[in-house]
Amino acid sequence: MPFKSMGLHPSLVQATRDMRYAEPTPIQAEAIPAILAGRDLIGTAQTGTGKTAAFLLPILHQLLALPRGTTRVLVITPTRELAQQIDDVCLGLAYHTNLRVGVLVGGAPMGKQEKALRAGVEILLATPGRLLDHMRQNQARFDQIHTLVLDEGDRMLDMGFLPDLKRIVARLPGRRQTLLFSATMPPVIARLAGEILRDPLKVQIGRRSAPAVGITQAAYPVAEHLKTALLRHLLRNTDMPSVLVFTRTKVSARRLARTIAADGFSVAELHSNLTQPQRNRAMEGFRRGDFQVLVATNIAARGLDVEHITHVISVDVPTVPDDYVHRIGRTARAEAEGDAFVLVSPAEEKSLVDIERHIGQRLPRVTLPDFDYSQSVPQRAGKPGQRGSQPSRTRGTGQARGNGSPARPPRSRRRR
Numbered sequence: 001m002p003f004k005s006m007g008l009h010p011s012l013v014q015a016t017r018d019m020r021y022a023e024p025t026p027i028q029a030e031a032i033p034a035i036l037a038g039r040d041l042i043g044t045a046q047t048g049t050g051k052t053a054a055f056l057l058p059i060l061h062q063l064l065a066l067p068r069g070t071t072r073v074l075v076i077t078p079t080r081e082l083a084q085q086i087d088d089v090c091l092g093l094a095y096h097t098n099l100r101v102g103v104l105v106g107g108a109p110m111g112k113q114e115k116a117l118r119a120g121v122e123i124l125l126a127t128p129g130r131l132l133d134h135m136r137q138n139q140a141r142f143d144q145i146h147t148l149v150l151d152e153g154d155r156m157l158d159m160g161f162l163p164d165l166k167r168i169v170a171r172l173p174g175r176r177q178t179l180l181f182s183a184t185m186p187p188v189i190a191r192l193a194g195e196i197l198r199d200p201l202k203v204q205i206g207r208r209s210a211p212a213v214g215i216t217q218a219a220y221p222v223a224e225h226l227k228t229a230l231l232r233h234l235l236r237n238t239d240m241p242s243v244l245v246f247t248r249t250k251v252s253a254r255r256l257a258r259t260i261a262a263d264g265f266s267v268a269e270l271h272s273n274l275t276q277p278q279r280n281r282a283m284e285g286f287r288r289g290d291f292q293v294l295v296a297t298n299i300a301a302r303g304l305d306v307e308h309i310t311h312v313i314s315v316d317v318p319t320v321p322d323d324y325v326h327r328i329g330r331t332a333r334a335e336a337e338g339d340a341f342v343l344v345s346p347a348e349e350k351s352l353v354d355i356e357r358h359i360g361q362r363l364p365r366v367t368l369p370d371f372d373y374s375q376s377v378p379q380r381a382g383k384p385g386q387r388g389s390q391p392s393r394t395r396g397t398g399q400a401r402g403n404g405s406p407a408r409p410p411r412s413r414r415r416r
């Protein structure tokens with residue numbers, strides 16, 4: 001069905017023509033009529049499917065029927081870049097209307113955002129932290145929200161925004177339309193959907209065809225001497241059923257494996273200092289799930305194909321971008337999903353930028369609110385055999401720092 005036949009306002013149909021959208025994408029074909037009919041919706045769709053216009057078009061249509069000057073739509077997204085992307089699409093689609101959009105993201109002055117709020121822009125695009133700051137200052141501006149969009153739900157979870165999201169939702173009117181989009185549907189997100197959506201229509205679009213699409217990537221800036229401590233923190237506080245840890249050298253692979261084992265995790269190591277039977281035992285054990293963690297060097301892990309790897313953590317940043325791609329390709333195999341984290345010291349920022357250029361993607365920088373970045377000496381592992389705290393079942397321990405310039409000195413990396 002063409003856009004013209006979907007009952008959308010003529011100014012919006014004109015905008016789709018201006019933007020050279022020939023016909024609705026599959027998610028648009030399913031989502032637009034449902035949203036126009038007032039239904040809640042869960043869209044399992046990733047970027048590139050046309051999901052942004054799928055929610056913006058019916059939202060803009062609804063707004064056109066209402067008086068201006070009141071903020072009625074709130075779109076929450078994990079990063080500033082995504083907010084910017086949505087803003088761009090929104091400006092295009094709303095071009096022939098007089099609807100206004102405000103963007104509330106961190107790293108920008110509050111004053112201008114305050115002004116947009118005071119003016120009652122009809123649509124707000126926001127990242128969670130900054131949105132909460134505004135809500136705390138003036139809740140009244142958010143009392144007329146009738147449509148809430150949560151975009152990239154799984155990424156918000158990975159970046160540690162779930163508690164913020166719950167706080168935000170609790171401050172919004174209960175009678176509203178809620179639309180949730182997420183590339184994947186981890187159980188925590190499905191539970192959240194159950195709590196905050198009413199009888200949602202479920203639309204699933206764009207199942208992954210290439211493994212790389214299912215990988216959620218993030219970079220964790222940290223001082224070199226705190227990398228082991230940060231890795232241990234991640235392992236303890238994130239639900240990681242099957243983790244492949246990469247280190248540059250055999251020596252550090254061995255050292256890390258021992259430290260992690262001392263924390264009570266089942267670990268194997270894989271590098272070229274081992275005999276072939278030892279390597280086979282490590283691989284087979286990891287494949288069977290006997291070991292939760294495999295610590296490996298690049299070389300040893302080439303061609304490794306284990307379907308259930310949920311996380312790949314690079315403790316160093318590969319200097320050859322292809323090595324990075326190869327490492328992260330170890331997860332999200334066979335249409336599964338996986339997370340790829342890379343720990344980045346200030347000296348490795350440049351290598352990370354090279355990688356980002358190579359993959360054409362900027363990785364979100366994540367800091368952990370409950371990790372002490374000011375420690376001057378590395379934490380020591382307990383004695384072998386001593387059990388540390390059990391890995392908890394919560395995914396996502398990070399908080400987005402926004403995507404500041406990677407070249408910035410570590411001093412300016414402020415935790416939010």
Ligand code: AMP
Binds near residue numbers: 021022047048
């Ligand atoms: P999204 O999945 O929202 O990130 O959109 C991916 C890209 O598809 C964006 O560049 C959109 O401008 C474009 N797009 C969205 N809807 C359509 C459509 N119906 N026809 C062609 N391109 C579209």
